[in-house]
Amino acid sequence: MSEPAGGHRAGSGAAIRAAAESVTDPEQRVLQRIAEIRKRRPALRETAISMSHGAGGRAGHTLTQALFAAVLGNPYLDQLGDQAVVPVAGLDGALAVTTDSFVVSPLVFPGGDIGELAVNGTVNDLAVGGAQPLYLTAAFVLEEGLDVALLRGIVESMRRAADRAGVEVVAGDTKVVPRGKADQLFITTTGVGLVRQPGRLGVHRIQAGDAVLLSGAIGDHGATVMLARGDVDLEAPGLRSDTMALWPLVAALLDADVEVHFMRDATRGGVATVLNEAAQQAGVAVAIDEEALPVHDEVRGVAEILGIDPLYIANEGKLVAVVAAADAERAVAIMRSTPEGAEATRIGEVRADPPAMVFIRTAFGGTRVVDMLVGDPLPRIC
């Protein structure tokens, strides 16, 4: 994982100057230099963890790449996908493994609770890799004093979510910490699933010309939790979390032999983050159209008042799919035929240039860059 310091890797001083000098217009030259710098492997400069490392934006990516992947790295981890797909001798297909912790506050919110989230979140991380979710484990960190009736309700909700998603919780662990050392309840779930056609999906399969699809309206979960926390004095009675398992939708696409190249569920950091990750890892540009983005009125209202962009708000039941252009219409129709994808739509397309950039054409008629979220101290939402 380590790189020689000062070597002639992309993004080194010499490479940047070389790239910059090939362009004449001074503004263009600056943009080029920025593009080169953005390709560098990030360095972790902070001396302490701050909340922005958990906000799903650039700081979190830096932490993952510069520390976890750098130290623990191996060919599977290095892909930094939502799930790792590993070969198992004798298995017809491959095994998908994923894990996720849930620290949402409040524990219960309109449309769901931490238990349902813990099941669906891990199920979805498997599903978007083309893996049929099979088994989960669940680890609970309980704070001294936690109300048992509340815990029971959450565990029962996990059971219902697992039944709906067709998975079983087959192992678990419990730890209790003194009052004040955790916030009521944290849950970590790990999931395994079966990938029948390994290699069918992956960021490497994204190519210029592909269509970018979204499985439904964005921002419902993040906006719901923000309001449920009570930090902002807003009410939106119709607003509910979109937490749900996406495997039926994914299975419908795969079973219909749609040429899907890549899928990812748009959780923390929202659709903007998923598109940026895809654009960077695949070395392509993604262009989306603001008018095509489905956003419920309640979310638009909340986002407008709080000054945040729905593209960056978390979802817990929405995925971005990159499919071959020829299959785009069929894919949207199939998604819409499932309850999970009733509001599915095509939001944009993949282009070759400029690499690693995401653009949006605004409904007003202008264009802007949609970058990774930078250090927003957002509340805990998953």
Place this chain on the structure above:
Amino acid sequence: MKFADEFRDAGLARTVAARIAAECGERHWKIMEVCGGHTHTIFKYGIEDLLPPGVELVHGPGCPVCVIPMGRLDDGIALARQDGVILTCFGDLMRVPGSDGSLLDARAGGADVRMVYSPLDALKIARDNPDRRVVFYAIGFETTAPSTALTLLRARAEGLGNFFVFCNHVTIIPPMKAILDSPDLRLDGFLGPGHVSTVVGIRPYEFVTRSYGKPVVVVGFEPLDILQGVHMVIRQVLEGRCEVENQYRRVVHDEGNPKALDVLARVFRIRPHFEWRGLGFISQSALELNDDFADMDAEKVFTVPGVRVADPKACQCGEVLKGVLKPWECKVFGTACTPETPIGTCMVSSEGACAAYYNFGRYSRARDRETALRALPVTAAGAPR
């Protein structure tokens, strides 16, 4: 969405843009939007894409976070580190670097720093934590100052003894004057700040037309407001007029808001001097609590370092704020100074000229923006929402 979509209509935008293009002629126009909220709108909606190449928008000094000098941030961090203190502030202030880290870093280091959406939220925290001392780090122009003043009045009425304000409120006219006095400046007119004007009205800008001969149009924050404002400035110049016009009549009264002005007068007084990041010291450009509120003034009740910290040398924020340099012309833009590791104030808040350009503007102003535009899908445009 009602009351918003009307002001974002792409068809109307094309009509206004076509008028601007038809009337602006061959000359090069430089129009400054004073307010950071306008800068944000301009980039968020890609308004520059709709303007002819000869019309340039210069992004002014009106981002309240951006103008806070480092020393005042250090003071806020020092306050946050004092025993029993809860420091409250607006979210975008938390990332701004002081000379040794930001408030976010201070929080990671154990200080109790909390983000609030309104000073009244800070007051609630004070009420809920009677054994703690709650300081609100107040920033902003005349837009936010009345809410701080009202909160202080309410705290006084409730007899709360544990609520304090670290006042960094600034006023809009002195920096505009400083910019107008700058010798290297060439502007054709101003888009006046809409929200500030809801409080102060439009009369305070008359000196700009009278003494400096530059037109001012007070505009709102929706993209059509801005386009119309640009058109109105160009119209004034072409018709040989030089006036303060009010495009934002649906919100701004010419006389401002007398109640808000009254509240300001009851709580604040003008500081003799205040330092602006990038612009240096400007006389009578900021507010402080008056003697009636001395017991709630964090600067008087607590010990703060009060050390002046020079702006980083490499940083050319002052030139950017004055509109002399474009963001990308700064030596460190996009390389040493990025939204993750801002050196200068303009990169810190999303309303800052540099951050807005970095996040939203970059490619739309690029030489090959035609290519970028062509790269966008057309199939989905106009699809029903």
